[in-house]
Amino acid sequence: MTALFQNYGRRPLEIVEGKGTVVKDSNGKSYLDFTSGIAVVSLGHANERLVHVLNEQSKKMWHTSNLFESSGQEQLAQQLTNDTHLSRALFCNSGAEANEAMMKLARKHTGKSTIITFEQSFHGRTFGTMAATGQDKVKEGFGSMLESFITVPYNDPEALRQAMSHDVAGIMLEVIQGEGGVTKVTDEFAETIVEMSKTYGALILVDEVQTGIGRTGTRYAYEQTVIEPDIISLAKGLGGGFPVGAIVAKEKFAKDFGPGTHGTTFGGNPLAMAVANEVIATIFDASFLQEVEKKGAHLKEAIQRELPADVQVRGEGLLIGIKKEGWKAQDALVAAEEKGLLTVAAGNEVLRLVPPLTVTNEEIDEAVSILKDVLQTM
Numbered sequence: 001m002t003a004l005f006q007n008y009g010r011r012p013l014e015i016v017e018g019k020g021t022v023v024k025d026s027n028g029k030s031y032l033d034f035t036s037g038i039a040v041v042s043l044g045h046a047n048e049r050l051v052h053v054l055n056e057q058s059k060k061m062w063h064t065s066n067l068f069e070s071s072g073q074e075q076l077a078q079q080l081t082n083d084t085h086l087s088r089a090l091f092c093n094s095g096a097e098a099n100e101a102m103m104k105l106a107r108k109h110t111g112k113s114t115i116i117t118f119e120q121s122f123h124g125r126t127f128g129t130m131a132a133t134g135q136d137k138v139k140e141g142f143g144s145m146l147e148s149f150i151t152v153p154y155n156d157p158e159a160l161r162q163a164m165s166h167d168v169a170g171i172m173l174e175v176i177q178g179e180g181g182v183t184k185v186t187d188e189f190a191e192t193i194v195e196m197s198k199t200y201g202a203l204i205l206v207d208e209v210q211t212g213i214g215r216t217g218t219r220y221a222y223e224q225t226v227i228e229p230d231i232i233s234l235a236k237g238l239g240g241g242f243p244v245g246a247i248v249a250k251e252k253f254a255k256d257f258g259p260g261t262h263g264t265t266f267g268g269n270p271l272a273m274a275v276a277n278e279v280i281a282t283i284f285d286a287s288f289l290q291e292v293e294k295k296g297a298h299l300k301e302a303i304q305r306e307l308p309a310d311v312q313v314r315g316e317g318l319l320i321g322i323k324k325e326g327w328k329a330q331d332a333l334v335a336a337e338e339k340g341l342l343t344v345a346a347g348n349e350v351l352r353l354v355p356p357l358t359v360t361n362e363e364i365d366e367a368v369s370i371l372k373d374v375l376q377t378m
C-alpha cells in the first residue's frame, strides 16, 4: 500500500546520497548521475561551497517574506543581469511559476492576450503553462484549456508567419526543447522569430528553465542565437538543487510589475538566494563556461566515436540527447541503470544526458562506455 499519488513513473530505486556526479542508492549501489535531478544539480551533489553557504544562512534567517527588503535578491538580480541587455529580475520557486510570471508580464505590458507557443514544447503543469505546452499528453483529461494560446510547429518559419497577427502579445519558446526531445531552434527559425516580433510588435519570451545557467555552455542558451529576448524564465539549474525560479526582463517592463501586481510568499527566500548567488558566482565565470563547452564537445565526440553510426546526437553543452531509429529510449535507460548509469528520457525516442556541469572527462568516458555496452546487448 502507498499513501502517495501515483502520478510519476518512478524507477524502483531510491537515491540516498551523492558526491559530485556519483550517487548511491539505498542498497549501496553506485551510479554515475547523468540526470542531475533533471538538469538541476548543476554543481554536483553535496557541493562543499553550497553546503557551506546554505548552512551559514540557515543559522541566520530562513524566511522573512517579501514584506521586507532583501539584499540576497538584490545581489542575485545584479548577477543575473550583469553584461546582458536585461535589467530586472523577480524570484519565485519553480519553472512553471516563472513561466506564469513571464506570461502575465507579457500580457500586462502589451495589453494583448494571445501567446504563440510551439509543438513539443514543455512549459509546466499549472493551468496556464499546461495550456502553453505543445504536447497533448500533458493536457489529456483536464478539460478545456485556457484560451489564447496558439500552438505552431517548431522550426517551421512559414507556419509561424501564418499564425502571426497584431493580437499576439508574445512568442514563447525554448531555444533547445528539453522535454520535447532536445531539439534546437534552427538559425532560419530564430531569424523569423526576430522578424515577426518586429513586424507585429510581439514580445519574445524565452523559457530558459532547462537551458539556462550554463547548461548549454553559455550563461543563457539564447546567447547562441540571434534572439535577444524581452523576458526569460529560469529555474532548474539556478539553485543547484535548492528550489528557486526567476524571470529576468528588459528595463521597459519595470513599470508593469509595480507594488501589488504580482508576487509569491516564498519567492526569493534567504536560503534560496544564498545558494543561488553562490551557484551564479561559480557558473557565470568565463573559464567555467568554457569548460562546460569543452566537456560537451568531448561527450559528443565520444558518442560519435564509440556508439553505432546510426546513433544521432543532438543538443549543446551538457544538454545532450541521443536517438537511435526504432529503439525505445526507456529500454536503454533501464539497461544503463543496471550497469550503473542514470539517464533521463526526453519523449519516447530520445535519451537525455544531463550530468552536473562539474562532470569530469573520465566520468563522461565511463558513461559512454556503459552506453556502448547497452547498445551492443539491446
Ligand SMILES: *Cc1c(COP(=O)(O)O)cnc(C)c1O
Residues within 6 Å of the ligand: 093, 094, 095, 096, 097, 099, 122, 123, 124, 125, 174, 178, 179, 207, 208, 209, 210, 211, 235, 236
Ligand atoms: C522543467 C521545465 C519547466 C517546469 O519547471 P517546474 O519547476 O517543473 O515547474 C518549464 N519549462 C521547461 C523548459 C522545463 O524544462
